Amino acid sequence: MKIGALKESYEGEARVAITPSSAAHLQKLGHEVFVESGAGARAGFMDSDYEKAGVTVEKTAADLIRAVDVVAKVRQPSDAEIGQMREGQTLISFFYPAQNAELLEKAKEQGITAIAMDMVPRISRAQKMDALSSMANIAGYRSVIEAANNFGRFFTGQVTAAGKVPPAKVLVVGAGVAGLAAIGTATSLGAQVFAFDVRPEVAEQIESMGAEFVFLDFEEQAQDGAATGGYAAPSSPEFREKQLEKFRELAPDMDVVITTALIPGRDAPVLWTRDMVEAMKQGSVIVDLAAEKGGNCELTVADERIVTENGVTIIGYTDFASRMGAQASELYGNNIRHFMGDLTPKKDGVIVHDMEDDVIRGATVAHDHDVTFPPPPPKVA
Numbered sequence: 358m359k360i361g362a363l364k365e366s367y368e369g370e371a372r373v374a375i376t377p378s379s380a381a382h383l384q385k386l387g388h389e390v391f392v393e394s395g396a397g398a399r400a401g402f403m404d405s406d407y408e409k410a411g412v413t414v415e416k417t418a419a420d421l422i423r424a425v426d427v428v429a430k431v432r433q434p435s436d437a438e439i440g441q442m443r444e445g446q447t448l449i450s451f452f453y454p455a456q457n458a459e460l461l462e463k464a465k466e467q468g469i470t471a472i473a474m475d476m477v478p479r480i481s482r483a484q485k486m487d488a489l490s491s492m493a494n495i496a497g498y499r500s501v502i503e504a505a506n507n508f509g510r511f512f513t514g515q516v517t518a519a520g521k522v523p524p525a526k527v528l529v530v531g532a533g534v535a536g537l538a539a540i541g542t543a544t545s546l547g548a549q550v551f552a553f554d555v556r557p558e559v560a561e562q563i564e565s566m567g568a569e570f571v572f573l574d575f576e577e578q579a580q581d582g583a584a585t586g587g588y589a590a591p592s593s594p595e596f597r598e599k600q601l602e603k604f605r606e607l608a609p610d611m612d613v614v615i616t617t618a619l620i621p622g623r624d625a626p627v628l629w630t631r632d633m634v635e636a637m638k639q640g641s642v643i644v645d646l647a648a649e650k651g652g653n654c655e656l657t658v659a660d661e662r663i664v665t666e667n668g669v670t671i672i673g674y675t676d677f678a679s680r681m682g683a684q685a686s687e688l689y690g691n692n693i694r695h696f697m698g699d700l701t702p703k704k705d706g707v708i709v710h711d712m713e714d715d716v717i718r719g720a721t722v723a724h725d726h727d728v729t730f731p732p733p734p735p736k737v738a
């Protein structure tokens with residue numbers, strides 16, 4: 358089959374769905390690989406790099422879409438992009454079907470098979486295709502780099518001839534994939550790291566990374582955590598009150614706060630309130646990785662960096678993965694080529710869209726003029 362990556366049309370998006378190295382893997386599966394001219398430029402992959410890898414470069418998006426059977430993208434397609442696709446073609450990209458009913462309907466009407474990378478089931482076998490995790494890992498790392506860049510002091514403690522410097526105190530709220538990456542990055546820069554999550558089972562992971570788990574004096578903490586198969590459930594009002602009380606106590610002492618708390622399918626819980634920001638020291642930094650879902654910090658403005666009157670910087674960027682375009686494209690490109698590997702069981706360039714396969718079924722949101730979202734729960738853990 359012929360598979361090709363479009364140049365991302367979303368303003369500022371630096372990632373690309375196929376890199377020269379992932380193209381080589383796709384070719385080993387028997388596929389012919391294409392890219393739109395300039396598709397990789399913002400991630401540092403030039404047309405000539407693709408050509409050296411045996412990839413055909415098409416001049417425009419329309420040319421690319423016309424040339425291929427499978428269109429690969431990072432962001433969900435625009436109306437114009439999906440409008441140019443034809444019956445029987447496959448789209449593979451982030452899609453967020455629950456938030457994009459119209460796009461889903463379009464895919465169905467046009468007879469497009471849509472594979473949503475955000476819907477890959479989080480089962481062990483599918484980890485290599487788990488693009489949400491690969492991007493969250495980058496976002497977690499980058500959040501600390503952005504924080505350090507905006508913090509006027511060292512992260513690590515030092516004793517120098519010019520004076521003693523205490524380590525920065527970093528609080529990470531939410532220890533999922535992004536939070537754990539942030540903890541790892543902040544500890545490796547020498548900060549003193551504290552972390553909190555509603556799922557108490559992550560305490561061990563947090564501690565094994567050299568950070569301190571923030572316990573609440575609340576006997577039902579365990580109950581508020583893993584209610585939904587490893588994902589967080591909304592907290593009870595009593596629990597939330599305890600949590601806010603703890604954060605209020607920590608606020609004046611923390612130099613950097615990185616918030617990553619999310620609950621699938623809901624707006625982000627507000628956990629860092631205005632009074633907590635006001636209680637922080639001048640020069641402190643908050644990085645809110647939940648900004649796209651409304652933010653964990655009450656004062657976050659999505660896609661902005663603001664400085665409050667008391668001198669606290671609040672970063673609400675929603676494009677952390679794209680800010681590391683080369684790295685993100687490598688990992689996303691790998692996620693895509695692994696998915697294509699499952700779709701090409703005989704490595705002969707023939708796609709077998711097996712809807713009995715948990716991973717393929719879970720990620721397929723439109724197929725054969727039908728909406729196939731939401732999927733049934735996976736049969737295997």
Ligand code: NAD
Pocket residue numbers: 478479480481483484487490493530531532533534535536553554555556587588589592617618619620621626628
């Ligand atoms: P996420 O992005 O949905 O949420 C981030 C974190 O915020 C979670 O750890 C959550 O517990 C936490 N959170 C929610 N409400 C909070 C609150 N009020 N206060 C503090 N923290 C709060 O999470 P994620 O990174 O997608 O990971 C969720 C789960 O999925 C984890 O158990 C993770 O290990 C698991 N996972 C499994 C796989 C796999 O098996 N393939 C892959 C990735 C993640």
